[in-house]
Every structure is written in C-alpha cells, then in structure tokens.
Amino acid sequence: xxxxxxxxxxxxxxxxxxxxxxxxxxxxxxxxxxxxxxxxxxxxxxxxxxxxxxxxxxxxxxxxxxxxxxxxxxxxxxxxxxxxxxxxxxxxxxxxxxxx
Numbered sequence: 001x002x003x004x005x006x007x008x009x010x011x012x013x014x015x016x017x018x019x020x021x022x023x024x025x026x027x028x029x030x031x032x033x034x035x036x037x038x039x040x041x042x043x044x045x046x047x048x049x050x051x052x053x054x055x056x057x058x059x060x061x062x063x064x065x066x067x068x069x070x071x072x073x074x075x076x077x078x079x080x081x082x083x084x085x086x087x088x089x090x091x092x093x094x095x096x097x098x099x100x
Contacts, residue, residue: 010049011040037061 009017015025029052032038037058043051054062081090 008043008051008053010051012049014052032058 011025011029012022014029015022018025018028020028029038029040033040036055038052038054040050040052043049077090077093080086
C-alpha cells in the first residue's frame with residue numbers, strides 16, 4: 001500500500017515492487033489472503049485490474065516483523081560494506097531515505 005491516491009496497489013504494481021513474476025505474486029497474495037492479512041478487490045473507478053488492500057491484522061504483523069527485518073538488513077549491508085566491490089553500492093543505498 002502507499003499513501004497516494006487510493007492507497008492501494010494493482011497486482012502488477014505489487015509484482016513489480018516485490019520483484020516477482022505476476023504468477024508468483026498471485027500465489028503469494030492468495031496465501032496472504034487465506035491468512036486474513038490482505039484482500040483483493042476490483043476498484044470501482046478503474047476496472048482494469050485487481051487491487052490489494054492490507055488488513056489491520058496484516059499491518060500489525062508487519063509492524064511486529066519490522067525490527068527483525070531491519071536488523072537482518074543492517075547486518076547484510078554491514079557485511080556487504082566490507083567487500084570493496086560492494087562498498088560503493090552500500091554507500092549509495094545508505095544515502096537513500098525512505099519515509100515510513
């Protein structure tokens with residue numbers, strides 16, 4: 001989800017943002033939907049695609065997982081920064097700021 005108009009992503013947008021094929025994204029979304037973590041719907045103003053909406057339970061789980069994910073990412077970046085061929089890439093990534 002995003003904070004822009006509508007706040008929801010089309011399945012293709014979701015696939016692009018998580019770098020999965022559309023079929024793999026569909027399977028992932030189905031599993032998440034079966035667990036009650038998100039839902040799919042056809043947008044009434046744009047009937048070209050299916051959109052996803054993260055549930056309150058999904059947002060809660062995401063917040064619970066965030067510290068573990070952030071720690072793993074920090075560790076992976078620290079390891080990569082020690083490799084001379086990756087250090088410039090790590091510096092560029094660390095220079096980006098992502099709002100939450």
